[in-house]
Structure formats: C-alpha cells, structure tokens
Amino acid sequence: MATFLAVGTPALAGTDPLPSWNEGRTKQAIVEFVQKTTDKASPTYVPPAERIVTFDNDGTLWPSHPIYTQLAFALDRIKTLAPRHPEWKNQQPFKAVLDNDMKTLAASGEKGMLELVMASHAGMSTAEFEKIVTDWFKTARHPRFNKRYTELAYQPMLELLRYLRANGFKTYIVSGGGIEFMRPITETVYGVPPEQVIGSSIKTKYEYTDGKPVLMRLPKINFIDDKTGKPVGINMFIGKRPVAAFGNSDGDRQMLEWTDAGKGARLMMLVFHDDARREYAYGPAQGLPNTRFGTFTQSLMNEARKKGWVVISMKDDWKVIFPFEK
Amino acid sequence: MATFLAVGTPALAGTDPLPSWNEGRTKQAIVEFVQKTTDKASPTYVPPAERIVTFDNDGTLWPSHPIYTQLAFALDRIKTLAPRHPEWKNQQPFKAVLDNDMKTLAASGEKGMLELVMASHAGMSTAEFEKIVTDWFKTARHPRFNKRYTELAYQPMLELLRYLRANGFKTYIVSGGGIEFMRPITETVYGVPPEQVIGSSIKTKYEYTDGKPVLMRLPKINFIDDKTGKPVGINMFIGKRPVAAFGNSDGDRQMLEWTDAGKGARLMMLVFHDDARREYAYGPAQGLPNTRFGTFTQSLMNEARKKGWVVISMKDDWKVIFPFEK
Numbered sequence: 243m244a245t246f247l248a249v250g251t252p253a254l255a256g257t258d259p260l261p262s263w264n265e266g267r268t269k270q271a272i273v274e275f276v277q278k279t280t281d282k283a284s285p286t287y288v289p290p291a292e293r294i295v296t297f298d299n300d301g302t303l304w305p306s307h308p309i310y311t312q313l314a315f316a317l318d319r320i321k322t323l324a325p326r327h328p329e330w331k332n333q334q335p336f337k338a339v340l341d342n343d344m345k346t347l348a349a350s351g352e353k354g355m356l357e358l359v360m361a362s363h364a365g366m367s368t369a370e371f372e373k374i375v376t377d378w379f380k381t382a383r384h385p386r387f388n389k390r391y392t393e394l395a396y397q398p399m400l401e402l403l404r405y406l407r408a409n410g411f412k413t414y415i416v417s418g419g420g421i422e423f424m425r426p427i428t429e430t431v432y433g434v435p436p437e438q439v440i441g442s443s444i445k446t447k448y449e450y451t452d453g454k455p456v457l458m459r460l461p462k463i464n465f466i467d468d469k470t471g472k473p474v475g476i477n478m479f480i481g482k483r484p485v486a487a488f489g490n491s492d493g494d495r496q497m498l499e500w501t502d503a504g505k506g507a508r509l510m511m512l513v514f515h516d517d518a519r520r521e522y523a524y525g526p527a528q529g530l531p532n533t534r535f536g537t538f539t540q541s542l543m544n545e546a547r548k549k550g551w552v553v554i555s556m557k558d559d560w561k562v563i564f565p566f567e568k
Numbered sequence: 569m570a571t572f573l574a575v576g577t578p579a580l581a582g583t584d585p586l587p588s589w590n591e592g593r594t595k596q597a598i599v600e601f602v603q604k605t606t607d608k609a610s611p612t613y614v615p616p617a618e619r620i621v622t623f624d625n626d627g628t629l630w631p632s633h634p635i636y637t638q639l640a641f642a643l644d645r646i647k648t649l650a651p652r653h654p655e656w657k658n659q660q661p662f663k664a665v666l667d668n669d670m671k672t673l674a675a676s677g678e679k680g681m682l683e684l685v686m687a688s689h690a691g692m693s694t695a696e697f698e699k700i701v702t703d704w705f706k707t708a709r710h711p712r713f714n715k716r717y718t719e720l721a722y723q724p725m726l727e728l729l730r731y732l733r734a735n736g737f738k739t740y741i742v743s744g745g746g747i748e749f750m751r752p753i754t755e756t757v758y759g760v761p762p763e764q765v766i767g768s769s770i771k772t773k774y775e776y777t778d779g780k781p782v783l784m785r786l787p788k789i790n791f792i793d794d795k796t797g798k799p800v801g802i803n804m805f806i807g808k809r810p811v812a813a814f815g816n817s818d819g820d821r822q823m824l825e826w827t828d829a830g831k832g833a834r835l836m837m838l839v840f841h842d843d844a845r846r847e848y849a850y851g852p853a854q855g856l857p858n859t860r861f862g863t864f865t866q867s868l869m870n871e872a873r874k875k876g877w878v879v880i881s882m883k884d885d886w887k888v889i890f891p892f893e894k
C-alpha cells in the first residue's frame with residue numbers, strides 16, 4: 243500500500259533510498275529519472291498509471307551462475323524422480339544428470355534441456371507444482387554462497403525495487419525463467435506479486451473430474467519469454483510500454499529497445515557482471531569469459547553505449563552485492 | 569487511488585452503493601459477500617492482495633446482441649478495406665459481408681469467422697490496430713439503441729465494479745473477446761486498466777527496422793480465452809484464483825467452477841438475459857430462444873442452482889439497464 247500512499251509526496255525524504263549503491267553516474271541516473279518522472283512540474287512527468295517498470299530476473303535481480311536457479315531445480319528434481327524411472331540410468335540426458343556429468347549434459351544442447359524441463363516441470367497440476375517449487379526453495383542452497391537461493395537477491399536491486407515502488411512505479415518481473423517457478427517466491431523475495439510476474443510457460447489444460455477442477459501442466463511449450471519474446475510478453479500481459487527496463491544480457495536487448503522507443507523520459511539499465519571476487523565475471527563483452535547463462539556480448543555493450551543505456555558495474559557501482567553482507 | 573485508500577474503511581457508508589439493483593436476494597448476496605470478506609473480524613475475511621474478481625465482458629458488462637460488438641467491428645472493417653480487395657466481391661465469407669447477407673455469413677461457420685477476424689485484425693502493428701479500434705468506437709453505434717457501444721455498459725454492473733474496487737477488490741475482465749480490441753476502452757468504460765484485461769489473442773512478432781521496434785499482428789491464433797481457456801488465462805495472467813466471478817453464458821462455466829473450487833467465501837454470478845423489452849431475452853435455458861452470441865443452456869442453469877451460483881434476472885434485479893436511462 244505504501245506504493246500508492248506515497249504518490250506525490252517526496253518518498254523517503256532525508257534518507258538515502260539506495261544506500262548500497264556507490265555515489266556516481268549510475269546512481270545519479272536512477273535518482274534523476276525518478277525525480278523528472280514524478281515531479282508534476284517536470285516536462286517529462288509520468289502519471290502513476292503509466293509508471294510501469296520491468297526487471298529481468300536471472301542475472302539482474304539474483305545470480306544466474308554457476309547455472310540458472312531453475313536448472314538447479316530441474317537437476318535436483320530429476321534426481322528425486324529417478325527411483326521411479328529406472329530407464330534414466332541408460333538414457334541421455336538423464337544419465338548425465340544422475341552421473342553429475344555436466345559436460346555430457348551441456349552437449350545435449352537445447353533438445354536435452356527441453357527434455358529435462360518437461361520431465362521435471364510437467365505431468366502434475368499447477369497446485370502440485372507450486373508445492374514442489376516452494377518446498378525446493380526451502381532447502382536448496384547455492385553451491386558457492388551456501389545460502390538459500392531466496393537469500394541471494396541483489397541488495398542494490400532490492401533497494402531499487404522499493405525506491406521505485408515508493409515513487410508510484412509498478413514493478414514487473416519479465417524473465418526467460420518459468421512463470422510458475424518464480425511466482426511462489428517473488429512476493430516474499432522482491433515484493434512483486436504473482437500478477438506482476440511474466441515468464442516462459444508450458445501449456446496447461448483444464449480438467450474437471452469428480453467435481454474438482456484442476457489445471458494440468460502439459461509437456462508442451464506455450465511461450466518463451468526471452469529476446470523478442472519479452473516485448474511480446476510485455477504487450478500481452480501489461481498492454482502498456484514500460485518507462486524503464488532493467489536487464490543483464492542479450493536476452494534483454496529487445497525489452498530495452500522496446501522500452502527505449504517510447505516517448506518521454508526513459509531509463510534502460512544493464513547489470514554487467516564484472517566482479518569475480520564478490521559474485522561472477524562474464525561477458526564475452528570487455529574480454530570477460532563467455533557463458534551459457536546470461537551472455538552479455540560486445541554487440542550489446544556497443545548498442546548500450548550508442549543509445550545511452552546505463553551499464554551497471556557490479557564491481558564499481560555496488561557497495562554490497564547480497565543482503566547477508568550488510 | 570480510491571480503491572486503496574478505502575481499504576479497511578466502510579466504503580460509501582450511509583449511501584447505497586448499488587442504487588440500480590432492486591432490493592432482494594441477488595443484491596443481498598453481493599453486499600453480504602463484500603461484508604464477510606472485508607470485515608477483519610469475519611471468519612471468511614480475505615486479505616486485500618487476494619481480493620481478485622473476474623468479469624466476463626460480452627453479455628456480462630455490456631450487450632452481446634444482436635451480434636458481438638467485436639463482430640460488428642470486423643464487419644465494418646471488412647467494408648472499409650473492401651476497395652483494396654476487389655477479389656472479395658466474389659469470395660466468401662467476404663461477399664456475404666459486403667452484401668449484408670447474414671444468413672450466408674452464419675453458414676460460413678467458425679472457419680468463415682476466423683477468416684474475417686484475420687482479415688480485419690491482423691497485418692498491422694499493435695499501435696496501428698489500437699488506433700483503428702479507438703477510432704471505430706468513436707463513431708460506431710449500436711443498431712437498436714443508437715448509442716455508441718461504449719455508452720452501453722450495464723449501469724448495475726458499473727456500480728458493482730465500483731463497489732468492489734471501493735472495498736479493495738481488484739477487478740479483472742476475462743473475456744473471449746480480443747484483448748487488444750478491449751484494452752483501448754476498458755479503462756474509460758469500466759475503470760479497468762489494460763493490465764487487468766485478459767482475452768483472446770492472435771500472435772504478435774517483434775520487428776526491428778530502421779531502429780524502430782514494432783509488434784506486428786500475425787494472422788495466427790495465439791490463445792482462445794473462452795470456456796476451459798478462462799481458468800487457463802486467469803492462472804497465466806494473474807497466478808491467483810479469483811474469489812468472485814461474473815459471467816452470463818456457457819463460455820463462463822469453467823471460470824465459475826474454477827473460482828468456486830477455492831477455499832473460503834466465494835461469489836459466482838450469472839447475468840440471465842430475460843428482458844426482451846429493455847434489452848434481449850435468450851437462453852435456451854427456461855425456454856427462451858437460442859442464440860449464437862452468449863448461449864445460456866439449461867445445463868448451465870441446473871449447475872448454477874445445484875451449486876448455489878446466483879442467477880441475475882435482468883428483468884427483476886435491475887432497476888435500469890443502461891446509464892442513459894437514469
């Protein structure tokens with residue numbers, strides 16, 4: 243409710259709403275954007291109903307390394323289900339998962355990934371899947387930080403989400419990740435309710451048996467909310483163009499282009515992972531190592547520079563990375 | 569903003585929030601539902617974040633006769649585009665449209681309808697389509713009431729939408745109609761913003777030419793938000809189960825079942841069109857004439873009675889039908 247009650251009043255006046263951001267051009271760009279879009283006297287004032295901001299999730303709000311959180315879930319799930327599937331012992335890509343053979347798994351490519359996703363994400367009701375996901379997040383831990391995944395939301399981004407909401411912005415997650423994988427935890431972790439989460443999905447089917455309706459999750463792709471899919475998803479779910487968008491990889495490029503193309507004040511930002519010490523460093527932009535989990539190409543870096551999109555350096559712009567560092 | 573500021577305070581105390589509803593069991597069911605879900609002392613209290621209510625559009629919030637408003641738009645659009653398509657003069661179902669031959673048009677069935685929809689709704693950008701729709705609503709008039717379609721929202725339902733919002737409920741439209749056909753007018757007509765409109769859709773494709781991104785509307789069905797599609801759409805877009813749902817036809821049956829199956833207080837209502845004098849009368853339930861535009865079967869009527877869903881009689885429950893009658 244604070245979101246709405248705070249509209250029109252100087253939010254958090256006198257205190258720094260972004261204490262985990264180092265002073266500098268990046269932080270300044272955020273504060274200036276908020277000021278010039280919420281001050282009624284500003285020529286670029288944006289009415290509250292149009293204050294739509296979209297955030298990618300993996301690599302933007304929390305880590306996407308060493309592998310996507312959802313892939314870690316899928317691998318754990320395959321292992322949990324393995325006793326019911328003795329055939330997996332001799333069947334790729336399942337064998338690779340059970341053998342912890344990441345090289346063979348990677349070689350299985352997109353087709354292999356799809357098989358893993360369907361085996362771990364389909365074949366149950368939406369309610370059952372929600373429980374499976376919720377239970378997994380209670381116990382699973384990140385292999386490097388040894389924290390629950392839900393404890394790894396980036397502290398500066400949590401402050402940014404709160405700061406935007408305190409100024410009347412409606413914060414959406416627009417992720418290539420699964421919509422029903424994120425929704426059980428986005429409210430608690432990010433303060434983003436289920437109806438403001440957009441993501442990839444498989445098809446569901448309404449079944450009505452014994453007077454009890456269920457939505458069954460089918461092993462069929464419904465929508466891929468990545469790359470060109472992000473503007474499509476934003477238009478489908480929100481029906482408004484965002485005034486600000488936050489990403490971290492080539493998968494977010496079209497979301498930022500789509501946001502940028504609107505009239506009036508805009509803010510496009512990309513988290514660049516250049517901090518191997520505190521988190522991870524990957525590109526391949528700026529000569530950093532390439533990755534399968536959140537590629538940031540030099541071509542994206544060039545587009546960002548050309549268009550004035552703000553590139554956030556984790557190393558230079560963030561005082562702390564995780565809440566537990568405080 | 570009134571929605572949120574009013575949470576927790578007796579909304580509109582001392583005045584009747586539903587003046588166009590006749591006193592009786594139907595109106596009482598609405599008021600009692602709101603009281604028992606918003607009173608913190610009530611055992612069936614519902615926290616504001618869970619106060620999700622869904623409304624069908626055609627036949628529930630405005631007329632669906634003599635034909636769906638969107639079909640009237642499609643027919644007008646075909647006529648507007650005809651000079652550019654000389655071949656339509658000899659090609660069904662287009663010939664039937666140009667000849668105002670409704671019998672042949674009806675005989676073209678679903679396949680014919682789909683051809684009309686694609687010819688009138690696809691092949692332009694989302695921005696162009698929004699302008700076409702907005703312009704059409706400015707001038708098109710309902711053939712019987714000789715009012716703009718946007719003036720024909722049912723007055724009792726407008727009061728219901730406002731009453732629910734004043735009590736902290738988030739009102740969604742969940743319609744078989746096209747999502748991008750509704751969104752340009754739902755805020756003005758119903759107070760429902762684009763992000764709370766769920767509907768059928770065709771596929772869109774992101775294109776980036778000359779540095780300008782557009783979403784092009786393709787002649788391919790993406791999603792049909794009707795019958796079993798309604799719970800699927802609700803789950804996809806909102807990720808929460810509604811506590812109340814309002815419909816008027818067999819297309820809304822699964823939405824009401826899905827809503828009903830949740831725990832705690834629920835309200836399911838169906839508008840029954842039994843008022844030929846002031847609006848229309850059709851079923852085929854209760855022996856009223858059958859229709860292609862909002863079928864209400866006896867089977868649905870029986871399910872409603874069995875489950876305690878409230879059937880709204882337009883004739884008996886509504887003091888006035890349209891705002892212009894006041």
